[in-house]
Amino acid sequence: MRAVFVFLPIFHMGQYFKPVNITKQEYVCPWCVGGGAKLWEWAVNPGGAIFVLLLRRSSQTGGGDYGGPATQVVELNAQQDLAEVIAKGILLEGQDLPLPPESMVGRWAGDEVYLVGDYDDSHHYQRADAFTNVSKPLVEAWNDFVELPDHQLRYEGCGCDGRRDN
Template identity: 30%
Template sequence: MGQYYKLVNFDKKEFVEPWPLNCGAKLTEWSYNRAPMACALMNLVAGRWKGDRVYVVGDYTDLENTSVNWYEACEEISNEVGVDAIYSYVTANFKDISSEVDAEFHNWKRIYNHYTKQYIDLSKDPIEWVWWDEEIKEAVVSSIAPLGLLLAMGNGRGGGDYHGRNADLVGSWCNFTKYIEISNDECIPIGYVEFTPNFTEHNPLIPYTKAEEMTKSKIGELDYEKNH
């Protein structure tokens, strides 16, 4: 069976569902850098959810496997709410703010983890595909959005979960959510190390350095189609 996910803030007791944002609910259906669900997560963590315990919770999330990256955070939350079925508990008891969120793409540049002193340069994410955005009349590069995977609980338990490159990193930032910052600041703090999760379903991966070449190719394809 497919596993469905929602964005959850356990401090503000709020959640965001994918369907009102016109996204599929499975992790690999919306974990792309221009998908509204992925954009909502970035914008919330950059704004009013900054510094809170924020997770991407699947409906198969439980405490069955103690070796998963997100076990400690899941155990803390389960003890707090008194149930193992976190997804169902959130649906019944937290506020659905799906209709209120900013789900637009704002092209954030970096994600910082101030606990591990790491940063992700989002411009270096591997390329998944290139498509033509009719609204802005440009060829656009899509990559897997790393934050949703790094904060995911339950991956590997259901259909539509992420099984691509570096799947072992999924959920690995669940213990550090309070220390995550989304920023466009050009000044990287001293002592911080670049972290490249390189999430992609391509093997071998398509590096970000191919972006210009691939966008030109896409435009060429469209020009050819118009003229033939």
């Protein structure tokens, strides 16, 4: 008789994770934002960066920030002083950033938020099925902010939205 060794974990599906906001009763579907749901997939895919937008907290903006001044190419003529042009740009730093309540930018800042697995004893993963899926407006806000084509997200309604969907 010949012994055969099998590494059993290859037969396991693994644990899925999704971002859940208990405070607002919202969630993000990993498949709707075009990613995978395993923890490793959240870590290495562009969709994992959504937390940057959701958790942002600041009442003001600046260069490289949401609502901040766009990158500019400045061509100086003989009458312009480089220091003066730079000074005008610096004045734009720290401007107020009023956001409407429905904005996805900073929407989850300060809330009870988890990247929760479906094996977790809290059952937040399963309870989130009754929450609002905010994946679509999140993808739209992300793509408005991150204009680089290689870093855009694509909303792919996966059919999970037989529930309340935003």
